[in-house]
Amino acid sequence: MAGDKFVLHYLTESRASRIVWLLEELNLDFSLKVYKRVGGVLAPKELLDVFPTGMSPVLQIFKEGETEPLTLAESGHIIQYVIRHYDTEGKLTPSSDAEKEKVDYFLHFAEGSLQPHLVSLLVGDVASHKAPWPASYLVKGIVGKINSEYYLKRLKTNLQFLDDVLAKKGGGFFVGDKLTGADIILEFPVGQNVFSNEQRARNLGLDVPPSKAWPHLYEWSKLVAGQPLRKKAVATEKANL
Amino acid sequence: MAGDKFVLHYLTESRASRIVWLLEELNLDFSLKVYKRVGGVLAPKELLDVFPTGMSPVLQIFKEGETEPLTLAESGHIIQYVIRHYDTEGKLTPSSDAEKEKVDYFLHFAEGSLQPHLVSLLVGDVASHKAPWPASYLVKGIVGKINSEYYLKRLKTNLQFLDDVLAKKGGGFFVGDKLTGADIILEFPVGQNVFSNEQRARNLGLDVPPSKAWPHLYEWSKLVAGQPLRKKAVATEKANL
Numbered sequence: 001m002a003g004d005k006f007v008l009h010y011l012t013e014s015r016a017s018r019i020v021w022l023l024e025e026l027n028l029d030f031s032l033k034v035y036k037r038v039g040g041v042l043a044p045k046e047l048l049d050v051f052p053t054g055m056s057p058v059l060q061i062f063k064e065g066e067t068e069p070l071t072l073a074e075s076g077h078i079i080q081y082v083i084r085h086y087d088t089e090g091k092l093t094p095s096s097d098a099e100k101e102k103v104d105y106f107l108h109f110a111e112g113s114l115q116p117h118l119v120s121l122l123v124g125d126v127a128s129h130k131a132p133w134p135a136s137y138l139v140k141g142i143v144g145k146i147n148s149e150y151y152l153k154r155l156k157t158n159l160q161f162l163d164d165v166l167a168k169k170g171g172g173f174f175v176g177d178k179l180t181g182a183d184i185i186l187e188f189p190v191g192q193n194v195f196s197n198e199q200r201a202r203n204l205g206l207d208v209p210p211s212k213a214w215p216h217l218y219e220w221s222k223l224v225a226g227q228p229l230r231k232k233a234v235a236t237e238k239a240n241l
Numbered sequence: 242m243a244g245d246k247f248v249l250h251y252l253t254e255s256r257a258s259r260i261v262w263l264l265e266e267l268n269l270d271f272s273l274k275v276y277k278r279v280g281g282v283l284a285p286k287e288l289l290d291v292f293p294t295g296m297s298p299v300l301q302i303f304k305e306g307e308t309e310p311l312t313l314a315e316s317g318h319i320i321q322y323v324i325r326h327y328d329t330e331g332k333l334t335p336s337s338d339a340e341k342e343k344v345d346y347f348l349h350f351a352e353g354s355l356q357p358h359l360v361s362l363l364v365g366d367v368a369s370h371k372a373p374w375p376a377s378y379l380v381k382g383i384v385g386k387i388n389s390e391y392y393l394k395r396l397k398t399n400l401q402f403l404d405d406v407l408a409k410k411g412g413g414f415f416v417g418d419k420l421t422g423a424d425i426i427l428e429f430p431v432g433q434n435v436f437s438n439e440q441r442a443r444n445l446g447l448d449v450p451p452s453k454a455w456p457h458l459y460e461w462s463k464l465v466a467g468q469p470l471r472k473k474a475v476a477t478e479k480a481n482l
Contacts, residue, residue: 041391052402055354074349076317081342101322108315108352113296116357123361127387142383146368150282161293 003064004086006030011043011056012241015075015115018188019057021233022079025179026086032240041126076107079181092184094176102175106182114162115189117155121147121204144205152205159214162190166216172223179227187224195221242327244305247271252284252297253482256316256356259429260298262474263320266420267327273481282367317348320422333425335417343416347423356430358396362388362445385446393446400455403431407457413464420468428465436462 006023010016010032023030035047035056043054051058051073059078060069072078087093094100124143131139165174174182194201194210195218201210211218224230247264251257251273264271276288276297284295292299292314300319301310313319328334335341365384372380406415415423435442435451436459442451452459465471 042394052405053354053399072346074346074353076353077346077349080345104321105313105315105318108318108321108349111349111353112315112317112356113294115353116360119357120361120364123387123391127383127390131383138379139383142368142372142380143387146364146384149368150364153283158294164293 001064001086004029005062007033007060007062007069009033009035009047009050009056009058009060010237010240011035011047012037014056015188016057017192017233017237018075018184019059019078020236021187021230022082022092022181022184024229024233024236025092025184026082028082028086032236034240074111075185076111079185080104080107083181092178092180094178094180096176099176099180103180103182106174107185110185110189114155114158114186117151117158118189118193118204120151121155124151125203147205155204156206156213159190159194159210159217162186163214163217166220171216171219174220179224183220183224187221187230190217191221191224196225242305245270245327246303248274248301248303248310250274250276250288250291250297250299250301251478251481252276252288253278255297256429257298258433258474258478259316259425260300260319261478262428262471263323263333263422263425265470265474265477266333266425267323269323269327273477275481315352316426317352320426321345321348324422333419333421335419335421337417340417340421344421344423347415348426351426351430355396355399355427358392358399359430359434359445361392362396365392366444388446396445397447397454400431400435400451400458403427404455404458407461412457412460415461420465424461424465428462428471431458432462432465437466 006028008016008019008023008030010020012034020032035044038044043056047056047058048054050060051071053073055073057073057075057078059072059082061072062069072081083092094103124147128136128140128143130136162174166172173179174186193204194206198209198211206213247269249257249260249264249271251261253275261273276285279285284297288297288299289295291301292312294314296314298314298316298319300313300323302313303310313322324333335344365388369377369381369384371377403415407413414420415427434445435447439450439452447454
């Protein structure tokens, strides 16, 4: 356990970013294996050789005394597993069962309900930019209509839901009064994708500045970005690119 | 515990179908509250009043001796919670920790990696049908190109991954040698959406009959459809519509 080693298979600009932070928080012995996206979108073959769906993150745990690594995929599952087995001092683990259930809920919510809309908005945006003029004009219009009637509507509903959760508990972290897996999984879709850059938010199709529309979430995004080990994780990522 | 009652908030043609099956398997005391989709797509306001993201399923548990119900959302989280707390005889729970982790993985995979592509294919299909002629022709072309380059590619990769998992273990259920939460969460996207109807699969954009392309998954879809309590769940749904 103390001698277990971690290899994080890290696709650039991906959800893997959150697992760097998780591993830093728990002071685990890890290294990054970096993969660049093919044509700006899909994973390269080398990543598919590690795990066949080509999604990132993939985390391999080399347990002391075992010859084969344990290979984990899906952000929510990785966070759940690593905290359950390696948060020996309870740093990220809430003390009550009710709060633990809330964290589990957000681990499913982030990927099940929130992130798909962001991915679809991004895919539509890439499609609009890839199409040659004048087709790009048509693609933009059609993609824009699908976005405004479905994906953007759902994204806004989900951001409002998260803002209300924070408003009701008077700000701070998502569950209880300390950092948990809920904050770690939500930082990528909410902090990085929506609040880190107003131009990026406009590119997603958001027609109001997110800091004005969802002020509690905005405060939260600053709170998590300022965590010392989140900053260390950002530095680790930069040093490995 | 024995006296706990369940209310499943059930949006028509939704992931809630799998929770009916789960509750039947564990012989729990539940009722369905049915909601019809507005304009064939989004949830009605009444469902948003129960849980503000408008997603289905939402499960409320009225615990004996407590005044407020526990309200759960996200399929993966609901399945995890209900099995952990109400599978008192271990009917759906694997005996080894390694198998339990595998089930947890599939609970995240189904909603995190697989289902979003199906939803996007469906949204694109609805958009193509809604647009007036001749715009519908353009929309179909553009949506078709986005689908074939992204969503369909990813859907096929994921179906192939699942087929390989079953091939490697010689068929049967997804984890170990019995029904688990993994089969229950995968039945909706894989069984119902891909294998239940060849025309439906073609509408999604699949250009090969799924039964030929992924024969192990096809066998699995028949195995789960034939489970006595899955059949009972289908009857329960019908009786409540």
